[in-house]
Amino acid sequence: GAVVSQHPSRVICKSGTSVKIECRSLDFQATTMFWYRQFPKQSLMLMATSNEGSKATYEQGVEKDKFLINHASLTLSTLTVTSAHPEDSSFYICSASQLAGGDTQYFGPGTRLTVL
């Protein structure tokens, strides 16, 4: 149980375009979903926390207008990287938690974004 999927697993796009990444909890309802990014040889950095039906809470330094997060249902959250630039190239990972304020986070397999 507690499976989280992400789609796509890999995406290459041109600079200036927008990319949407989906995160789904397959066998449980996720009241809270998290978005991380990981640069090579670095730790996972939390970008934002989203609760179903409400606006995401962004970490300091993360542009909310650039990284649009929507958590429209208890099983789906999306991250849209708008007007992507090469410096946005990274490994984006989502995670989901079954209970608000508690429980372990279960991670998706990640999405490798490359912006040309």
Add this chain to the structure above:
Amino acid sequence: DQQVKQNSPSLSVQEGRISILNCDYTNSMFDYFLWYKKYPAEGPTFLISISSIKDKNEDGRFTVFLNKSAKHLSLHIVPSQPGDSAVYFCAASAGTGANNLFFGTGTRLTVIP
């Protein structure tokens, strides 16, 4: 400011021996700690956790030790198996549960057959 640190980027261990991965943290408000295992191009997989009210938690071959006074935790894997080869991340959070995790930079474990 790295609040969770894994000072050893890599570790090699012979199959069957014990693997010890270390993690230090600076924030005294952290009260919940987790270890994740990660294979290349995959998301982290939860391994084991410990709350600050305990100093040890064991699950099969995996044991996590917490030393609150030293702000140090460690993951012991015994016996180590080749399939354990992966990057291990230590993570910490403040408050109930696993929200707002702060991750270390990871330690790459290689178990030599």
